[in-house]
Amino acid sequence: MLRFLFCFLLAGPVLAQTPAVVPTARASALKTYSLRLRPGDDLRQQLTAFVQEHHIRAGAMLTCVGSLTVTTLRLANQEAASVYRGHFEIVSLVGTLSVNGSHLHLAVSDSTGRTIGGHLLDGCRVYTTAEIVLGELPEVEYRRETAFGYKELVVYPAPPAPRKKKE
Numbered sequence: 001m002l003r004f005l006f007c008f009l010l011a012g013p014v015l016a017q018t019p020a021v022v023p024t025a026r027a028s029a030l031k032t033y034s035l036r037l038r039p040g041d042d043l044r045q046q047l048t049a050f051v052q053e054h055h056i057r058a059g060a061m062l063t064c065v066g067s068l069t070v071t072t073l074r075l076a077n078q079e080a081a082s083v084y085r086g087h088f089e090i091v092s093l094v095g096t097l098s099v100n101g102s103h104l105h106l107a108v109s110d111s112t113g114r115t116i117g118g119h120l121l122d123g124c125r126v127y128t129t130a131e132i133v134l135g136e137l138p139e140v141e142y143r144r145e146t147a148f149g150y151k152e153l154v155v156y157p158a159p160p161a162p163r164k165k166k167e
Contacts, residue, residue, distance in 0.1 A: 026155050028137035032062065037130035043068070043093075044104070044122050050134070051097050057158055058140040059097035061104060066090045066130035071108050072123030073116070081121050086110060090130065092117065096153060097134065098142035103153065 033054070037046050051059060071084040088108035095104035106124065107117030141158045144151035 026140050026157060028058070028139035028158075031136040031138060033134045033136065035132050035134070037066070037126045037132065039126055039128060041126045041130070042122060043106075043124040043126060043130055044120050046130075047097065047104070047132075047134075048102065051102065052099055054136070055099060056134075056136050057098055057100070058137040058142040058155070059102075060135045060137070061093050061095050061097065062133040062135045064090055064093035064130060064132045066132075067127035068108060068124050068130075069127045070123060070125040071106070071116075072121040073106060073118035074121055075116075075118040078118075081123070082118070083123065084108075084116070087127060091115060093120065093132075095120070096142055098144075100142060101144035101151060103144075 033050075035050065037043065050056075066089075068088045068090065069085065071088050072081050073084075074080075075082050088110055090106065091109050092107040093104060096102060097104070104120040105117060106120040107115055109115040139158050141156045143154050143156060145154045146152070
């Protein structure tokens with residue numbers, strides 16, 4: 001009986017927890033794009049232009065490697081941009097992309113391996129290259145809607161494609 005009571009007391013907090021609510025998700029096929037940026041290109045501006053030109057409603061940064069001579073980030077819980085000059089390796093670029101607004105985080109390291117990261121801003125200049133693979137989710141549309149004072153991601157089904165006129 002004591003063993004049972006002991007096990008029950010240990011399990012009590014686990015049993016009392018509210019089950020996690022599983023968020024709804026939308027599935028989509030994945031279309032990929034590979035591109036390379038050249039020396040002097042602005043990383044964020046080029047990504048924004050690519051998304052606009054290809055009318056990407058929902059996309060994800062799959063990978064990016066390369067180098068920068070200027071890194072411009074908005075660090076956690078900061079309002080102003082932080083600008084770093086030197087030679088930096090891109091060690092991570094992640095986030096969501098959309099004609100309705102993108103949200104990207106960049107991490108770079110310097111020649112000592114010191115790494116810093118934050119929100120990718122305009123002003124990140126490519127040093128030698130930025131090799132990028134983007135994914136597009138054509139059956140989904142990302143929108144940014146204000147919640148908690150920030151423009152947060154909301155996922156919708158993509159609107160139907162316009163019908164082609166019969167000739």
